[in-house]
Amino acid sequence: MDTQISNRQSVIQIVKAASSDIMTTLGGDTFGFALGLMLLHTTHSAMSFGLGSIIYPLVGLLLVIPVGNLVDHQPHRLLILGSKLAGILAFALYALLVPWLSMPMLLAVMMLTIVACCDKVATTAFTAAVRELVNPAHIKTLATIEQAATATIQLVSPIIAAALYAWIGFAGIVWIELGMEIISALIVLTMRFHPVTRLLADDHAKSQWQQFRVGLRYIRDRFTLRTIVLVGILLNFLFSSIDIGLPYVIVQTRHLSSAQLSWVLSAFAAGILLVDCKINPNAVRTKKISFL
Numbered sequence: 001m002d003t004q005i006s007n008r009q010s011v012i013q014i015v016k017a018a019s020s021d022i023m024t025t026l027g028g029d030t031f032g033f034a035l036g037l038m039l040l041h042t043t044h045s046a047m048s049f050g051l052g053s054i055i056y057p058l059v060g061l062l063l064v065i066p067v068g069n070l071v072d073h074q075p076h077r078l079l080i081l082g083s084k085l086a087g088i089l090a091f092a093l094y095a096l097l098v099p100w101l102s103m104p105m106l107l108a109v110m111m112l113t114i115v116a117c118c119d120k121v122a123t124t125a126f127t128a129a130v131r132e133l134v135n136p137a138h139i140k141t142l143a144t145i146e147q148a149a150t151a152t153i154q155l156v157s158p159i160i161a162a163a164l165y166a167w168i169g170f171a172g173i174v175w176i177e178l179g180m181e182i183i184s185a186l187i188v189l190t191m192r193f194h195p196v197t198r199l200l201a202d203d204h205a206k207s208q209w210q211q212f213r214v215g216l217r218y219i220r221d222r223f224t225l226r227t228i229v230l231v232g233i234l235l236n237f238l239f240s241s242i243d244i245g246l247p248y249v250i251v252q253t254r255h256l257s258s259a260q261l262s263w264v265l266s267a268f269a270a271g272i273l274l275v276d277c278k279i280n281p282n283a284v285r286t287k288k289i290s291f292l
Contacts, residue, residue, distance in 0.1 A: 005194055010134035013191060017126075017133060018145045020187040025150055027180035028115075029171060030164065033262070035108060037162075038170040040251055042104050050244035051112055058214035059116035069125050076129035078191040080122050084185040087118040091178040098171045132193040155266050162262035 005013075039048035071079060087191055094111050101107060164173050219225045241250055250261045 005133075005135040006194045007135065007137070009192070010138040013133045014138060014142045014145060016191050017142060018149055020191075022149050022153065023180045023184040023187070026157060026160075027177040027184075028119075030161040031154060031177040033158050033161035033265075034165050034170050034173040035112075036247060037165055037251075037261075038103055039108060040247060042223055043099075045105070046244055047072045047105075049247040051108060053244065055109065055112045056116045056119075060111060060120055063117065063120045067120055070121070071124050071128050072117035075193075076125045076132060077188075077191075079125040080129070080188055081185065082116040083121040083125070084181065084188060087122075088178065088181050088185060090118070091174065091181055095171070095174045108136060129193060131225050132195070134190065158265040159259075162259045166259070173197050215257055254267045 036049040036051075039045065039051075077208065090111060095106070130139055132140065161173070164176070168176075219229060246262055247265075250264060
C-alpha cells in the first residue's frame with residue numbers, strides 16, 4: 001500500500017542519500033586510484049590502471065539480467081544493505097591480506113570483481129527505490145544533488161588519494177575505505193523506505209532476457225542507433241586507452257610523482273565536465289572516469 005511522503009521527510013531522505021552516496025563514491029574513487037598506484041609500483045604493468053575498465057563493464061553486462069530480476073522481486077532496502085554488507089566483508093578481508101600480498105594482481109582482480117557485483121546490485125536497487133525515498137516533487141532534486149556531488153568527487157579524489165598514499169600508504173587507504181563503507185551502510189540503515197505498489201503490466205510480465213533481446217533487435221534494425229552505439233564503443237575505447245596509458249607514461253616512462261599524476265587526472269576530469277556543461281548548460285551531467 002502506497003504511503004504519502006511529506007516534503008520534510010523527502011528533504012531528510014535527500015540529505016541521507018546524498019551523504020551515503022558521497023561516502024561511497026569518494027571512498028571508492030580514492031581506493032581505486034591508490035590500488036592502481038600500488039599495482040603500478042609493484043608490477044610495473046600498464047594494466048594496473050586498466051583493471052576497473054575491464055571488470056566493471058564486464059560484470060555490469062553479465063549481471064544486467066539477474067540483477068534486474070532480483071531488484072524486481074526483492075525488497076530494495078534489503079538488497080542495498082545486503083550488497084553493502086558484502087562489500088564491507090570483502091574490504092575487511094582485503095585489509096587483513098594487504099600486508100601479506102604475494103600475488104597483488106590476482107587478489108586485486110578478485111576484489112574488484114566482488115566490489116563491482118556489490119555496486120551493480122546497490123546502484124540498481126537504489127535507482128528502483130527512489131520513489132520509496134522521496135515524493136515525486138523531490139526526485140529531480142535528489143538526482144541533481146547526487147550528480148553534482150559525484151562530479152566534484154571525481155575532481156578531487158585523485159588529489160586526496162595521492163596525498164593519502166604518500167602519507168599512510170595503500171594499507172591505510174584500504175582501512176579508510178572500509179570505515180567509509182561502514183558509515184555509508186549505517187546511513188542507509190537509518191533511511192526509511194516507504195512501500196510502493198508495483199504495477200503488473202504485460203511488459204513487466206516478460207522475462208528480463210526477453211526484454212534484453214527486444215532491445216538488441218530494436219538497435220540492430222535502426223541504422224542511426226547502430227551508428228551511435230558503434231561510435232560510443234569507439235569513444236569508450238579511446239577513453240579507456242587514455243585511462244590505462246596516461247598513468248603508465250607519467251609514472252613509469254616520465255618518472256613523475258603520484259601527486260603530479262593526480263593533478264593531470266583531475267584536470268582531465270575537469271575538462272570533460274566543462275565540455276559536458278557547455279554542451280548542456282541546463283543539466284548537471286557527468287562522465288564516469290575510471291582510474292583503474
